[in-house]
Amino acid sequence: MSNKSLPAYLQQVLENHVAQSELTYDDELRDLFERLGKLNQTVEKLKATIQAKKQQPHH
Numbered sequence: 001m002s003n004k005s006l007p008a009y010l011q012q013v014l015e016n017h018v019a020q021s022e023l024t025y026d027d028e029l030r031d032l033f034e035r036l037g038k039l040n041q042t043v044e045k046l047k048a049t050i051q052a053k054k055q056q057p058h059h
Contacts, residue, residue, distance in 0.1 A: 005047070007040040 004012070011033055017023040 005040050005043040007036045007043060011036045011040070 018025050023029060
């Protein structure tokens, strides 16, 4: 897996299934994409916070 968070990776996999006509883009899938997007934003914020804390000098 790349540097993508799990929610971003799951969304990409689902988008590939839609592109290959294995899934239908409907209201349920749209809602899932929306929720995965929000979860990914939260994950990215937490990763940035952790990285910032790692950069701080230790006392």
